[in-house]
Amino acid sequence: MGRRRYYKRPMSNEQLPQYVDATRLSQQQVELTGQMLLRDLPRVSEALMVPEAETVNYSFKFTTWEKERVIRAHVVAKAPLQCERCGKRFLYEIEAKTDFGVVPDYLSLPSEGLEPVVAEAHLIDLWALLEEELVLNIPYIPKHERQDCGQNVAKAQRSQDEMTPKVQPFAKLAALLSRDRITVP
Numbered sequence: 001m002g003r004r005r006y007y008k009r010p011m012s013n014e015q016l017p018q019y020v021d022a023t024r025l026s027q028q029q030v031e032l033t034g035q036m037l038l039r040d041l042p043r044v045s046e047a048l049m050v051p052e053a054e055t056v057n058y059s060f061k062f063t064t065w066e067k068e069r070v071i072r073a074h075v076v077a078k079a080p081l082q083c084e085r086c087g088k089r090f091l092y093e094i095e096a097k098t099d100f101g102v103v104p105d106y107l108s109l110p111s112e113g114l115e116p117v118v119a120e121a122h123l124i125d126l127w128a129l130l131e132e133e134l135v136l137n138i139p140y141i142p143k144h145e146r147q148d149c150g151q152n153v154a155k156a157q158r159s160q161d162e163m164t165p166k167v168q169p170f171a172k173l174a175a176l177l178s179r180d181r182i183t184v185p
Helices: 022-028 042-047 126-137 153-163 171-179
Strands: 019-021 031-037 055-065 068-082 089-103 115-118 123-125
Touching (some): 022 055, 089 126
Parallel strands (some): 089 115
Antiparallel strands (some): 019 123, 031 055, 055 068
């Protein structure tokens, strides 16, 4: 008979450990899943609007692939942001899936298709990895979808156009040319 597959139940932690031994977890094929408050991630909480109750769901699956240690990260969150058009709060949905190749130093590269993550003394900072995934997926200029925005964008553009005087850069030139026209007999 064939070999039986061993199913290891995902490990659910109340608190995501900050530092983990990537080699040991990859050999054991461990998966860390759970939730974390966005306010516990300093770089993320700076970019967000009122992150007190918002959470991020995460999954880090440690595995090996062709003698390489791999971390498959899946991050899902609803980030509270402020719309640049209307100034109102809205929830921006983030879902990021990234495969990381664990490398021993900054000079090494993982296989193609894997993002490098450096394991200093076999340790990976999972909080920094989680934070980086979120920060990279927050838009630089957050805006509602046009149909959801509290500001009627077309109307605001029209009213702004009406208030701005139209500049005609060649109006003075046209006046000079018409005044100094010489008629040739």
